[in-house]
Amino acid sequence: MANESNQAGEDRGAHTTERLLRDAGISTGMRVLDVGCGRGDVSLMAARLVGETGLVIGLDHDERATSTATERAKDLGIKNVQFLPGDLHAPPIVGAPYDAVIGRRVLMYQPNRIAALRPLVDALRPGGLVAFQEVDATMVPASPKPHPLHEQVTRWLWQTVEREGATTTMGFELPIALEAAGLNVEGQRAEAILQTKHHRHITAWIVRAMMPRILERGVASEAEIDIETLDARLAEELHQTNSTFIGDMLFSAWARKPLRSEA
Numbered sequence: 730m731a732n733e734s735n736q737a738g739e740d741r742g743a744h745t746t747e748r749l750l751r752d753a754g755i756s757t758g759m760r761v762l763d764v765g766c767g768r769g770d771v772s773l774m775a776a777r778l779v780g781e782t783g784l785v786i787g788l789d790h791d792e793r794a795t796s797t798a799t800e801r802a803k804d805l806g807i808k809n810v811q812f813l814p815g816d817l818h819a820p821p822i823v824g825a826p827y828d829a830v831i832g833r834r835v836l837m838y839q840p841n842r843i844a845a846l847r848p849l850v851d852a853l854r855p856g857g858l859v860a861f862q863e864v865d866a867t868m869v870p871a872s873p874k875p876h877p878l879h880e881q882v883t884r885w886l887w888q889t890v891e892r893e894g895a896t897t898t899m900g901f902e903l904p905i906a907l908e909a910a911g912l913n914v915e916g917q918r919a920e921a922i923l924q925t926k927h928h929r930h931i932t933a934w935i936v937r938a939m940m941p942r943i944l945e946r947g948v949a950s951e952a953e954i955d956i957e958t959l960d961a962r963l964a965e966e967l968h969q970t971n972s973t974f975i976g977d978m979l980f981s982a983w984a985r986k987p988l989r990s991e992a
């Protein structure tokens with residue numbers, strides 16, 4: 730059981746983000762803007778890839794998030810990252826245009842994705858890179874066997890972000906939106922996080938983190954969620970079915986700004 734909770738504590742989505750950044754071409758010496766950086770997970774990942782000669786700016790309109798991210802970078806002794814409060818529709822240009830603009834689970838919250846992307850493209854140098862990773866509800870939950878609790882939890886999470894105004898189809902939209910913003914798409918893929926009884930996801934941890942939002946949006950009650958027993962019940966369901974469940978699909982796309990404006 731201890732072993733299983735360790736596995737459940739691993740964010741297996743993180744590997745897919747790092748792979749996206751590497752495949753997009755984020756590399757030593759680059760100046761990168763991470764929009765909607767939140768607590769800075771993606772910015773810190775990018776900071777490792779660009780190294781001491783590079784710079785990452787993490788931007789988020791939630792000042793508490795940028796303060797937390799700043800503290801985390803300080804605690805880790807990472808100096809090539811700065812976190813700034815601000816809206817991605819008016820990105821700060823620190824020094825010179827960026828070599829790359831990146832973001833994870835952030836376009837889904839913008840009412841007009843193309844209007845959000847245009848100022849980011851303007852903040853890039855010609856030939857600069859864009860890499861985004863977004864989630865999508867179109868193909869989840871999925872399994873050959875019924876998993877009522879896992880299915881219910883997946884619905885709670887999606888209903889919450891939907892009631893907050895997010896789109897549930899950003900993954901499928903992603904390459905189309907990048908092209909509409911004037912970028913040349915160079916790569917795209919979708920990856921599923923497969924869950925089995927021996928390889929679970931951090932689902933209960935995510936529900937705990939989102940509890941205030943789930944309750945505020947009236948998606949489920951505390952009693953229905955029963956957070957203290959949720960992880961054990963999810964584990965038990967996968968033991969009972971001995972099957973594979975997909976609750977998360979991650980869509981990645983990367984693109985390049987043309988060297989000359991084709992406008």
Ligand SMILES: C[S@@+](CC[C@H](N)C(=O)[O-])C[C@H]1O[C@@H](n2cnc3c(N)ncnc32)[C@H](O)[C@@H]1O
Nearest residue numbers: 765766767770789790791816817833834835838
């Ligand atoms: C789901 S979180 C993702 C955080 C981070 N990218 C990650 O993957 O760990 C979305 C973040 O985008 C930020 N955000 C949403 N719309 C924004 C906007 N218009 N300008 C700046 N930040 C925004 C939110 O405040 C939140 O921190």
